[in-house]
Amino acid sequence: MTILNQIINGIQIGSIYALVALGYTMVYGIVKLINFAHGEIIMVGSYFTWYTMSRLGAPAWAAVLGAVVFCAVLGMVIEKVAYKPLRNYARISLLITAIGVSFFLQNAVQLIFKATPRMFQNIFPGSLKLGGMVFSMSAVVTIVVSVILMIGLSLLVKNTKIGKAMRAVSEDKDTAQLMGINVDHTISFTFGLGSGLAAIAAVLYCSSFYQIEPTMGSMLGLKAFVAAVLGGIGSISGAVLGGFVIGIAESLTKGYISSALADAIVFGILIVVLIIKPSGILGRPENEKV
Amino acid sequence: MKQSILRNNKFRYLLNTLAVVLLYLLIIFLTSGGILNRYQSNMFIQIGYNIILAVSLNLSCGFLGQLPLGHAGFMSVGAYASALFSMAVDLPVYIEFPAALLIGGIAAGITGIIIGLPALRLRGDYLAIITLGFGEIIRVVILNLKFTGGAFGLRGIEKHSSISWVFLCTVITIFVIHTLLKSRHGRAVISIREDEIAAEASGISLTYYKTVTFAISAFFAGVAGGLYAHYLCILDPSNFGFMKSVEILVMVVLGGLGSIIGSVVSASVLTVIPELLRSFADYRMVIYSLLLIIVMIFKPSGLFGRYDFSLGPAIDSAFRRIRGLILRKGGAKNK
Amino acid sequence: MTPILDVCNLGIKFGGLQALDDFNVQVANREIVGLIGPNGAGKTTVFNLLTNVYSPSRGTIHLTGKSTKGKSTHEVTQFGIARTFQNIRLFKNVSVLENVMTAFHNAMDYSMFSAILRLPSYRKQEKAARKLALELLDVFDLREMADTLAGSLPYGAQRKLEIARALATNPKVLLLDEPAAGMNPSETSELMMTIKDIRDKFDIAIILIEHDMNLVMGICERILVLNYGLIIAQGKPEEIKNNPIVIEAYLGQQRGE
Numbered sequence: 001m002t003i004l005n006q007i008i009n010g011i012q013i014g015s016i017y018a019l020v021a022l023g024y025t026m027v028y029g030i031v032k033l034i035n036f037a038h039g040e041i042i043m044v045g046s047y048f049t050w051y052t053m054s055r056l057g058a059p060a061w062a063a064v065l066g067a068v069v070f071c072a073v074l075g076m077v078i079e080k081v082a083y084k085p086l087r088n089y090a091r092i093s094l095l096i097t098a099i100g101v102s103f104f105l106q107n108a109v110q111l112i113f114k115a116t117p118r119m120f121q122n123i124f125p126g127s128l129k130l131g132g133m134v135f136s137m138s139a140v141v142t143i144v145v146s147v148i149l150m151i152g153l154s155l156l157v158k159n160t161k162i163g164k165a166m167r168a169v170s171e172d173k174d175t176a177q178l179m180g181i182n183v184d185h186t187i188s189f190t191f192g193l194g195s196g197l198a199a200i201a202a203v204l205y206c207s208s209f210y211q212i213e214p215t216m217g218s219m220l221g222l223k224a225f226v227a228a229v230l231g232g233i234g235s236i237s238g239a240v241l242g243g244f245v246i247g248i249a250e251s252l253t254k255g256y257i258s259s260a261l262a263d264a265i266v267f268g269i270l271i272v273v274l275i276i277k278p279s280g281i282l283g284r285p286e287n288e289k290v
Numbered sequence: 291m292k293q294s295i296l297r298n299n300k301f302r303y304l305l306n307t308l309a310v311v312l313l314y315l316l317i318i319f320l321t322s323g324g325i326l327n328r329y330q331s332n333m334f335i336q337i338g339y340n341i342i343l344a345v346s347l348n349l350s351c352g353f354l355g356q357l358p359l360g361h362a363g364f365m366s367v368g369a370y371a372s373a374l375f376s377m378a379v380d381l382p383v384y385i386e387f388p389a390a391l392l393i394g395g396i397a398a399g400i401t402g403i404i405i406g407l408p409a410l411r412l413r414g415d416y417l418a419i420i421t422l423g424f425g426e427i428i429r430v431v432i433l434n435l436k437f438t439g440g441a442f443g444l445r446g447i448e449k450h451s452s453i454s455w456v457f458l459c460t461v462i463t464i465f466v467i468h469t470l471l472k473s474r475h476g477r478a479v480i481s482i483r484e485d486e487i488a489a490e491a492s493g494i495s496l497t498y499y500k501t502v503t504f505a506i507s508a509f510f511a512g513v514a515g516g517l518y519a520h521y522l523c524i525l526d527p528s529n530f531g532f533m534k535s536v537e538i539l540v541m542v543v544l545g546g547l548g549s550i551i552g553s554v555v556s557a558s559v560l561t562v563i564p565e566l567l568r569s570f571a572d573y574r575m576v577i578y579s580l581l582l583i584i585v586m587i588f589k590p591s592g593l594f595g596r597y598d599f600s601l602g603p604a605i606d607s608a609f610r611r612i613r614g615l616i617l618r619k620g621g622a623k624n625k
Numbered sequence: 626m627t628p629i630l631d632v633c634n635l636g637i638k639f640g641g642l643q644a645l646d647d648f649n650v651q652v653a654n655r656e657i658v659g660l661i662g663p664n665g666a667g668k669t670t671v672f673n674l675l676t677n678v679y680s681p682s683r684g685t686i687h688l689t690g691k692s693t694k695g696k697s698t699h700e701v702t703q704f705g706i707a708r709t710f711q712n713i714r715l716f717k718n719v720s721v722l723e724n725v726m727t728a729f730h731n732a733m734d735y736s737m738f739s740a741i742l743r744l745p746s747y748r749k750q751e752k753a754a755r756k757l758a759l760e761l762l763d764v765f766d767l768r769e770m771a772d773t774l775a776g777s778l779p780y781g782a783q784r785k786l787e788i789a790r791a792l793a794t795n796p797k798v799l800l801l802d803e804p805a806a807g808m809n810p811s812e813t814s815e816l817m818m819t820i821k822d823i824r825d826k827f828d829i830a831i832i833l834i835e836h837d838m839n840l841v842m843g844i845c846e847r848i849l850v851l852n853y854g855l856i857i858a859q860g861k862p863e864e865i866k867n868n869p870i871v872i873e874a875y876l877g878q879q880r881g882e
Contacts, residue, residue: 028415032415034415034418034419082583082587085587086586086587086590089590089591090547090590090591091414091415092351092357092543092547093543093586093590093591093592095357095418096539096540096543096544096582096586097582097583097586097587099536099539099540099582100540100579100580100582100583100586101579101583103575103578103579103582104576104579104580104583106575107575107576107579108576110575111572111573111576218532218533222422222532225419226419226423229416229419233415258434260430260433260434261430261434263426263430264426264427264430264431267422267423267424267426267427268423268427270419270420270423271408271420271423271424271427274412274416274419274420275408275411275420278411278412278416465741466741469740469741469742469743470737470740470741472740473735473737473740473747473751474726474727474729474730474733474735474740474750474751474754475737475740476740477719477723477726477727477730478727478730480716480719480723480727481716481719481727484715484716484717484718484719485714485715485716485717487678487710487714488710488714488715488716488790489716489727490697490698490699490702491676491698491699491702491707491708491710491714491791492699492702492727492728492730492790492791492793492794493699493702493703493728493730493731493794494699494727494730495697495699495700496699502737548718596718
């Protein structure tokens, strides 16, 4: 493996982290919650795709579309049922609830599909030759799809009405409400959007790693969250940057140092960045008014 | 008159000591009298170290107001340090074991200071993430070291953790944290939770108290780790992952942030519930997680809120209630 | 007579904005100084600089002849400058008595060890602190509510408790940030009496920021007027009242609103 291959690998996994990190960062920006259940949404999305394709024989495009819709709805339902009642309480209660939801999804899926890993067929077979180098089709698709989605998302947040509402609510909920923004709808939409992105990340993940299990979401989610914090939580470009940094760092560590230490390196980078710049690479510093 | 006796300090110490001794005798009676089987008896050991973990986390979480997510990391440092010590030396148990626990606690405490100094500059969720990161790093490091046994785990640890030892350690932990909180040092800690800026303006050093509290919290997590190591007799790094930290945090929040009795009750209940649900093996984690969500939605401040139980006043108010009842009945008769 | 507090050429920049510049003041012991000015003039910034919440871009602060440079906020408090906050900052979930006792922190010196073992040093100091705290609450008519949670006190009482807590740190200079904000006229005049009382009883200098002109004119011996980070006038209350620059600063602002 050349260093270039390692970097391409890193970008591939990094763009998956980035897609998941976007969900974390949007939700955090708007309700100040580390949504621990977000990793489980990816897991559910993966199982949905796997089930519809290999058990129901659905075509790939239908499975992916179904997974996106299913996860978006799931995300919104979780918000309505579990998070909304706690919006005005201490944030730690909300955090524990999110952990509870995460446990629940993990164990519910384990109950239905058993703990044994399921194999995934390659959705994007083949490879692409470009300038003397061979790229796997899944890497190409992953990177291209992620980049398109990231650009789309930043356009959505910057230019559309709902995007402006999202920014307003994350800035100040009460003022946004006074301005006539429907806060509940906006939060709901944010959860739906984040979960939909997680579903696409799930499909891309499966196409790269061919294997799914009920606990797959926790470490993936954790690293994506690390990516979001690293880049500066609440910042969309930060989440993308963080995702790529984590992905490439991980891939290079695995390739040149030790794959056992990859996780430690990822967290080490996070710690160093937070100590130097507590609000993340692209984050805005928070100051308390005295 | 009753009131003044019960509120008298010396009398209260006596009362509390008596209660602790009675509880101990009860547990010994239950476990060695053949009423509970060996398996059920061992639950008391698990309850004990879980109480220590929960109460010590509550110190930095509920009283200091920080949100650390790496408690299992401190626990693992304590577990490995104490196990390696007791495996290396050969002394009588009553010297070797306390020394091992102390070494476990101190190792964890020092780790707490090393992590706390940079981490405690961050607030809220950022602190949570950075401690989570440190916890994972500790786990990966243990996994990759030679003398910890790596992924195969550390085997051949002597079984020293008896019910009596665990009970003693649990009582000491609760006592130390409780008395510490009822002093100028405890007030300083709580003032930081309430308002950091006002605490500083009242002459309290944030860095000092945050770091020291973090270290004390880590120390007891280390002691609990030592008890855990000498109970299971085998240590596996995968038992000290992020999920273990979350499990402890759940105990604390469910019991009530800032309520020691809450942590004690919820650590006990949450240790027993999964075992009670064992007959529904497949469903037990689903039920557990649903319970967690439901309790949080309906009682966001935890089961006990910030309430702290104190035996003297509790008996006092019980007496008053009974007396009130008798007086009312007497009054009714007279009419 | 040497001033107890000597502030020289104090200035601070936030980004490109000069929030305070050329701030000079000498405060004598037992003096009550008023700091007034339109919103955003930099009054609270002065307090934040005096307590080292911000470190000044330039200038010096001396308390009883010693510089406070490089000290952290809690050290400045131990050194003798105590303050209250514009948006009351009490330890809300802690009793009124414990709020005050928290501020006695540095008046006690028993170790964690003696706290755990309840050694005599712990018992003696705690008992003394408790007694002093209750006496302090008496000054503010708060003794009755010693066991109430600070957060559930009525607004006026919360303001008073904050002053009591600041006094518990045994300051030489007390900084009051809008002590009368949100009080009704009778509460305000009561507060005026209390402020004079504590000056006499505790023998301290007081600097206060206030918008209530009756209070400022009523108890301050000297007034500084800030506008856009600069002192535009200073003097006795009657001088300030008739100073055209001050009137312009206030009226100008009112017209702008």
